[in-house]
Amino acid sequence: MKKLLIVDDQVNIRRMICLALRDHFSTVEADNADSAYTMILAEPPTGIVLDVMMPGSMNGFQLCQRIKSDPALRAIHVVLITACGQVADQELGRSLGADAYFVKPFSPLALVQHLTRSCC
Amino acid sequence: MALIGNTGTVEAANPAFVSSAGMALEQLLGMEEADLDAHLSTLDLPRRRVEVSVDALRAVHYLCNSAVPKQDMRHLARVAEALREPLASIYGFTELLLTQNYDEPTRRDLTAMVLEQVEELGNLINERLDLTRQTDPPGSSA
Structure with missing residues (x-):
């Protein structure tokens, strides 16, 4: 099974996403972007489901930018999940190289469908 | 639109x-x-x-082009973002409960989480209403 990293400071959201994905992917979790980056460097996952607004020195946009500007990491499929619903935020996500952008509240089934199509 | x-x-x-x-x-x-x-x-x-x-x-x-000042629009955007977090759990867990065959303990656990997030949503709304009442007492806008 391919591995996905789920990054969100809300434990409920991480649990919901992991539960939705469990038949298709193995999942690991991080509750902030700094820990996520350490995990990615240690063992790059196939994809990342990444919240934008999180405590720590980096937010989701900044982590996305780091991943997509690193030739060794840029193949990782990045899905941003955020409570920021403005078009400007989505455009920023796209400009940083995010592969998809889901606005909360979102359908976990739609997320599974997207990831199975893109990462399997 | x-x-x-x-x-x-x-x-x-x-x-x-x-x-x-x-x-x-x-x-x-x-x-x-x-x-x-x-x-x-x-x-x-x-x-x-x-x-x-x-x-x-x-x-x-x-x-959106209302007469609401920019500062208030930013506040409204922050409120909307805060409300989206519990809404995401409610939407997501409910969809999974409706479409997946979980065992009874998992179903009960997920249903309890939905209820918890509904309470969280209610608390957030009440907090915001309290703040609004403090800055804009009833009848002041009439």
């Missing part, structure tokens, strides 16, 4: 959108979505695009 049809052009727009966009309805109708997007990006207004999968429609564009 403005509706984008399957042809990728504006098929309809309501008067509020027309006014906020600063264009005549005749100019908007038939406009390519990319051109509309380019025009809207020049306006300093909150906006949103929602993809739809209805037969003849591709997307809906929303544009």
